[in-house]
Structures are given as structure tokens and as C-alpha cells.
Amino acid sequence: MTFQPETERQHTISVLVDNEAGVLARVIGLFSGRGYNIESLTVAEVDPRESLSRITIVTSGTPMIIEQIKAQLERLVPVHNVNDLTLSGPHVERELALVKVRGTGDGRVESLRIADIFRARVLDSSTESFVFEIVGDTGKLDAFINLMEPLGLVDVARTGVAAIARGPGEI
Amino acid sequence: MAHDQMNGSQILIKALENQGVDVIFGYPGGAVLPLYDALFQQNKIRHILVRHEAGAVHAAEGYARSNGRVGVVLVTSGPGATNAVTGLTDALMDSIPVVCFAGQVPTHLIGNDAFQEADTTGITRPCTKHNYLVKDVGELARTIHEAFHVARSGRPGPVVIDLPKDVALATGPYVPASKVKHKSYNPRVKGDLALIKEAVELMATAKRPIFYCGGGVINSGPAASQLLTELVRLTGYPCTLTAMGLGAFPASDGQFLGMLGMHGTYEANLAMHGCDVMINIGARFDDRITGRLADFSPGSKKIHVDIDPSSINKNVAIDIGIVGDVAHVLEDMIKVWKSTQAKPDGKALKGWWKEIDGWRGRDCLLYAHSDKVIKPQYAIQRLHEATKGRDDVYITTEVGQHQMWAAQYYGFEKPNRWMTSGGLGTMGYGLPAAMGVQVAHPDALVIDIAGEASLLMNIQEMSTIAQYRLPVKVFILNNEYMGMVRQWQELMHGSRYSESRMEAMPDFVKLAEAFGAVGLRATKPSEVDGVIADMIAADGAVIADIRVDQAENCFPMIPSGAAHNEMLLGPEDHTEQPSSEEGMVLV
Numbered sequence A: 001m002t003f004q005p006e007t008e009r010q011h012t013i014s015v016l017v018d019n020e021a022g023v024l025a026r027v028i029g030l031f032s033g034r035g036y037n038i039e040s041l042t043v044a045e046v047d048p049r050e051s052l053s054r055i056t057i058v059t060s061g062t063p064m065i066i067e068q069i070k071a072q073l074e075r076l077v078p079v080h081n082v083n084d085l086t087l088s089g090p091h092v093e094r095e096l097a098l099v100k101v102r103g104t105g106d107g108r109v110e111s112l113r114i115a116d117i118f119r120a121r122v123l124d125s126s127t128e129s130f131v132f133e134i135v136g137d138t139g140k141l142d143a144f145i146n147l148m149e150p151l152g153l154v155d156v157a158r159t160g161v162a163a164i165a166r167g168p169g170e171i
Numbered sequence B: 001m002a003h004d005q006m007n008g009s010q011i012l013i014k015a016l017e018n019q020g021v022d023v024i025f026g027y028p029g030g031a032v033l034p035l036y037d038a039l040f041q042q043n044k045i046r047h048i049l050v051r052h053e054a055g056a057v058h059a060a061e062g063y064a065r066s067n068g069r070v071g072v073v074l075v076t077s078g079p080g081a082t083n084a085v086t087g088l089t090d091a092l093m094d095s096i097p098v099v100c101f102a103g104q105v106p107t108h109l110i111g112n113d114a115f116q117e118a119d120t121t122g123i124t125r126p127c128t129k130h131n132y133l134v135k136d137v138g139e140l141a142r143t144i145h146e147a148f149h150v151a152r153s154g155r156p157g158p159v160v161i162d163l164p165k166d167v168a169l170a171t172g173p174y175v176p177a178s179k180v181k182h183k184s185y186n187p188r189v190k191g192d193l194a195l196i197k198e199a200v201e202l203m204a205t206a207k208r209p210i211f212y213c214g215g216g217v218i219n220s221g222p223a224a225s226q227l228l229t230e231l232v233r234l235t236g237y238p239c240t241l242t243a244m245g246l247g248a249f250p251a252s253d254g255q256f257l258g259m260l261g262m263h264g265t266y267e268a269n270l271a272m273h274g275c276d277v278m279i280n281i282g283a284r285f286d287d288r289i290t291g292r293l294a295d296f297s298p299g300s301k302k303i304h305v306d307i308d309p310s311s312i313n314k315n316v317a318i319d320i321g322i323v324g325d326v327a328h329v330l331e332d333m334i335k336v337w338k339s340t341q342a343k344p345d346g347k348a349l350k351g352w353w354k355e356i357d358g359w360r361g362r363d364c365l366l367y368a369h370s371d372k373v374i375k376p377q378y379a380i381q382r383l384h385e386a387t388k389g390r391d392d393v394y395i396t397t398e399v400g401q402h403q404m405w406a407a408q409y410y411g412f413e414k415p416n417r418w419m420t421s422g423g424l425g426t427m428g429y430g431l432p433a434a435m436g437v438q439v440a441h442p443d444a445l446v447i448d449i450a451g452e453a454s455l456l457m458n459i460q461e462m463s464t465i466a467q468y469r470l471p472v473k474v475f476i477l478n479n480e481y482m483g484m485v486r487q488w489q490e491l492m493h494g495s496r497y498s499e500s501r502m503e504a505m506p507d508f509v510k511l512a513e514a515f516g517a518v519g520l521r522a523t524k525p526s527e528v529d530g531v532i533a534d535m536i537a538a539d540g541a542v543i544a545d546i547r548v549d550q551a552e553n554c555f556p557m558i559p560s561g562a563a564h565n566e567m568l569l570g571p572e573d574h575t576e577q578p579s580s581e582e583g584m585v586l587v
């Protein structure tokens, strides 16, 4: 029996690692070396006392590939814990984007109106530009950025996805 | 100064002693001078001065594979470290425990393109199990102990410690191994008992079972091989081994089907293809084994025991995957088998063996003997005959046809007696590996079965062999070709022998003499036994140049991308047709 080529699916994987030099390079090197996708990757220290960082990776693959990715991550020495949030129950995902739009007149007004609908905040404004801050899931950010495109979109900076399980349980 | 304060170099020596290290393979340079100074001032740890850092790592691999301990390497920064990369990759692919210390420029110069600076941790990250850059002498002892723990536990592998020169000179505390706790790396050794019971149940109901076992059995220690032998005999099932697993089950046992895979036996491969239950113990479904994946053992349920969860379900879907150490899992399997009084289906098993015996009847390792030219297979058979029954014979190989003939025709009865570069296939592995084996077993008969092309890749180590009077024997199957390359060119590229002929080769007898060794030569079949006898009888190192048939090919062979039942058994099977396009792209 061999694996049938099954459909690819997106997974959000949360990895708790020692916050030490080179740990991010190990994770990224693993993905590039073995040809896995990275759709989003975020990292920051989450436990200064124990010096632990959390890496949140959004990737996609067949169930066999996803199993490989997790097994490969788990065998890295500085990795403490690998949790597939997509499989382990309900979770929330958030991403933040800073979006700069340049324009005057109607376009400028329209961008402000859309920002309002999306609950984006204005962080900076000049007579011919806005910088919006928008928080939400990836789909919402994509939609917002798409709408801004014809209104004078200049630059986008996105944080990538941070995710955590719902309910009282720890990862 | 508190009494546990010392400089970095002294910490290193003390930690090595603490880890039970008795020998280091190394080569000095500017960045490691403090370490060499500390080595000079002690006499517990022996240093073997190699002639190239690749040789140091392969020697450490041979040492480790033949005695189950961690091999230790010491190289300088920059070129010392980059020269070690091939050996490290080799050890990673074959799961060999090695700790390699590399000197580094002082911390304040790192990143400045300083003299002999290389980003050693960056370069070696993908070719080690783990690596460290120690910037604080206070972390040195702990790091060394952790490195040994990582190298030897779980799935073994190479670990690099990059050590800046200022850290080796700085003063800091010594922490003994017993005080070091490992934060995150603690691999599972005991298998899940419920899964083991399920596996035994499946095994007991099998009608066409086979044990497919590999290097993981060797990694697990000699007890694992004994337990495997016990379980295989208990069940009465056939057993095949990978090239990395040879010796895990006695070759002379009637239940042994020989090696499987690309150059494996007809019976082993057909039994794998036709089995209904496959019991994989410590093997990793390498592409040299599976051939075309879609046609790999299509009708079987598969049990897989492996200490590395990433090996399970990597290439082949598994029905029962058991994460654990081979010896631990086998112990439980035997217990469960006995306590449930498992009784295999005798009638089905008889039929299965009858089928297997039919395949065996093809005698796939038969070759056309000649009185005029030495057949390489014959040379290996005679070597095996002459050394059979001795418990202290260790064989290493280079890479190529000779390697496969050694795997096919030299019967291994015990683990740790066979050292070969399987996963990476590194030409030049065999001679330094033999050197490392000989250091681990000074009185043993250590033979590098070599190809003339591979041997030249690390021939400089003959000088190390001379310096330490290591009685290593080099047995060259000299076909004046990169035989394995020539074979593929013959089978797949219309016999266009592009750059595979070995011209202008040295006179190996004179070469031996130049290195203070004995040189021997056989050019006729009638001379083979005499040369082997002289080689074994010689006190010191020998190079035996066995001039073999240049046109011989290594069969059986499953061409790349083909299935197990599409095997070529001999020259008569040779089709002029190039293999499938899909197959051509494969290695």
C-alpha cells in the first residue's frame, strides 16, 4: 500500500523552541532543504524566564507531508513541542498589517470609508496618504488590501499569523 | 581560583575523559593550538594524526560503527572544518554517532572574514544532527556533554561544536556530565505496548511474512541483533537485510534470504514484492530498496519499528508504526509472542517457503567462472573462505561495484563487522574507516575491500596507517574503471564510456612500498588464494592489487525506477533499450 496523492490542505503549526541563536535558521533550513511550503512564519520570545520562543508556521501539504513536517520539526534538538492547531481542535488566528494608501479626492475618502467597514485604524495621515493598521485573519487582510489596490496602495507590511488554541487548555 | 575552574582547553579534555573518550582523530591548525597544547600535556586520550580531515571523520565513523561508541574528531577552523563536511554528511545519512570539534576564530572576529574563518555552524547545519557555537566558556562543559548525548541517543548522528580560540583560552567552571540535564532532547526508547501487541497479532496471522531489517538494528547495539535472531527463529519467517543491516542476522542461517534492493537477491526482492505482512525493523524504505514506489510490495500490511518518528510514513504508508529502540521493542515482541503462544499458520508458511525456495533455485548470484581472468565475485568468495570462522574480521568498503559484490558474497555473521558508506555513497570512505576500525580493534583483521578509483580519493591515509603501524589490509578489485559508472553507461547510455576509464593509475605494489606497506598482486585466478594468504599472514599493512575482469557487471540489478519484479538477473537480461524516462532521471 502506498499513499494515494491526497488533497493538500493548509495547516497552522505552533512550535515551542529554545530562544537561542540559529533556531530560526534550523526551522527555515528544514523547510527549504526538504522542499516544504512556508506560507507564513512568525516568531517571538514568549517566555523570557525559560527563554522560550513560539514559532507559528502556516504551511500546506498532503496528510503524509504534514506528518513529515511535524516529525522533522520534533527531532530538532531545540524544539520542545510541536502542535498542529488545525488538527487539535478550534483555535484563533490573527495577523496584523500596516497598509499605506496614497491619494487625494474621492479615492482618499473611499479608502477611509472602507477602512471604517474593516475596523482598520488610521495610524498616520498626511494630506495625500494614510497608514492603516488592520488586524484579523488572513482572509480579511487579503480582502482589505485588494480593495485598497485601486485606491492608491503603496506599501504593505504584514506580521504573519499568530495562533492559539481556544478554551482553557495549554498548547 | 576555585578548584573546578580551568581554561577552555582543559575543560574540553576533562569532558572528553568524563565521556570515556580514549581516542581522537584530528589535524591541527591555528585556531585549535590551545587544544593541541592541552592534548600534549595529558596522556589519557590518544590522538591519531590523519592526513586529511575527511579521513578523520571517516576514521571516527569506522571506529564508532565497529565498537558502538561515539567517534571523536578535532579539526581547525576554515578549511579544516570544510574538509570535514563530506564525512559529517556521510555520518548523518548512515546514522553514525560522531562528535566533531572545530576551531573557530576568536569571538570578536566572527563575521569579519577573518583569516581561516568559515561559518561552520551555518555550513554544517544541514549535515549534522545538531551543532553548537560556544561563545561562553561557562557553557562549554555542558555543551560538550549534551553533544555526546545528542550524538549517541535516539537516531545517532554527527554533532559539531564550533569553538572560538578565545573560549578555549578563557577560564571557566567544569561541570560533570552527571550534573547536566537535557532540556528538550529525550527520544523515546520503549515502544507502545498496545501497538506491539497489535503487531504481534498481525505477524502471527501472516501467510507470507517477511522480516526486512536494517541499520537501526546495528545502531541499537549487539543485543538487538541477538534478539532479532531469536525472534526470526521463533517465528520461522524469512529475513532479509539492507546493505546497512548486514550482520544483524547470520548470513549462514537458512532463514536468511540475502540482501534486498537494487543489487539484492532475486528471492529477497520477490519475497518483499509478494509478502502479505512486512515486518520492518530499523530500516528506512530507502529508494535503493523500494524501486518504483507505486509498485512496492503492493499487497502487504506493513509494520515499522524505528526510533525516529520521521522515518515512519516518510516514503511508504505504514499500518502499524512503533516508535522505539529496536532492542527494547524486540524484547517486548518476543515476550508477547511467547505469552500469547502465537502459532503461525504452518501450512501457509510451508507454501510460502516453497515459493521462496523456487526463487532461490534461480541462484541469482551465480556468475560465469573463468580460469583466465579473475572474476571479482570469485575474489570476494575466496576472501570470505579464507577468513570464515574467525570472529575478529572487519570489512570496510569504498563505493562502487566492489562494494556491492562485497555485500553480496561476503557473509556476515555478526553485527559491527561491516562498515560501508550506504546513504551518501562516499568514495574514499573505506581506507580511513578501516583505519578507525583498526584503532578500535588493534589485533583484529581489518580489510578495506576497495575499488582502484575510490581508493585514490583518500590514499593519503596510508601515511597515517604507516605512522601508527596499523596492519590494515587493502584488497583492491582493480578493474581499471569506475566500474559502477561504466555499468550504468553500458545499461543506460548506449555503452558510451564517458570519463569512466581509470587511466594512468599508479603501480599499487610500488605505492604500498612507498608507504612502508607490503604490495601484492594477482592477475590470474590461480594466484588469488596465495595473495589472500600472504595478505592475511603479513604483520603490517598490505595493499593487494587484484586485477579483475574489467567488463564484469554487478547483478542482480533493479534498474532505477523499476519495480522489484522487473529485475535484471545477468548479462542475458540486458536489453539495449534505455530505461524509462522516469527511470533515467533517478540516481
Ligand SMILES: Cc1cc2nc3c(=O)[nH]c(=O)nc-3n(C[C@H](O)[C@H](O)[C@H](O)COP(=O)(O)OP(=O)(O)OC[C@H]3O[C@@H](n4cnc5c(N)ncnc54)[C@H](O)[C@@H]3O)c2cc1C
Binding pocket: B093, B094, B095, B154, B155, B156, B213, B214, B215, B216, B217, B219, B220, B241, B242, B243, B244, B245, B259, B260, B261, B262, B263, B264, B282, B283, B284, B285, B286, B288, B289, B305, B306, B307, B308, B311, B324, B325, B326, B327, B399, B400, B403, B404, B421, B422, B423, B424, B425, B426, B484
Ligand atoms: C552503490 C550503492 C548501491 C546500493 N545498493 C543497495 C542495495 O542494493 N540494497 C540496499 O539495501 N542498500 C543499498 N545501498 C545502500 C542504500 O543507499 C541505503 O544506505 C540503505 O539501503 C539504507 O539502509 P537502512 O534502510 O537499513 O537504513 P539506515 O540508513 O541504516 O537507517 C537506519 C534506520 O533505523 C533507525 N534507527 C536508528 N537507530 C535505531 C534504534 N536504536 N532503534 C530503532 N531504529 C533505529 C533510523 O531512524 C533509520 O530510519 C547502496 C548504496 C550504494 C552506495
Ligand SMILES: Cc1ncc(C[n+]2csc(CCOP(=O)(O)OP(=O)(O)O)c2C)c(N)n1
Binding pocket: B398, B399, B400, B401, B402, B403, B425, B426, B427, B450, B451, B452, B453, B454, B455, B477, B479, B481, B482, B483, B484, B485
Ligand atoms: C565522492 C564520490 N564521487 C563520485 C561518486 C560516483 N561514483 C559512484 S561509484 C563510482 C566509481 C567507483 O569506482 P571504483 O572505486 O573503481 O569502484 P568499482 O565500481 O570499479 O568497483 C563513482 C564515480 C561517488 N559515489 N562518490
Ligand SMILES: [Mg+2]
Binding pocket: B400, B451, B452, B453, B477, B478, B479, B480, B481, B482, B483
Ligand atoms: Mg574500479
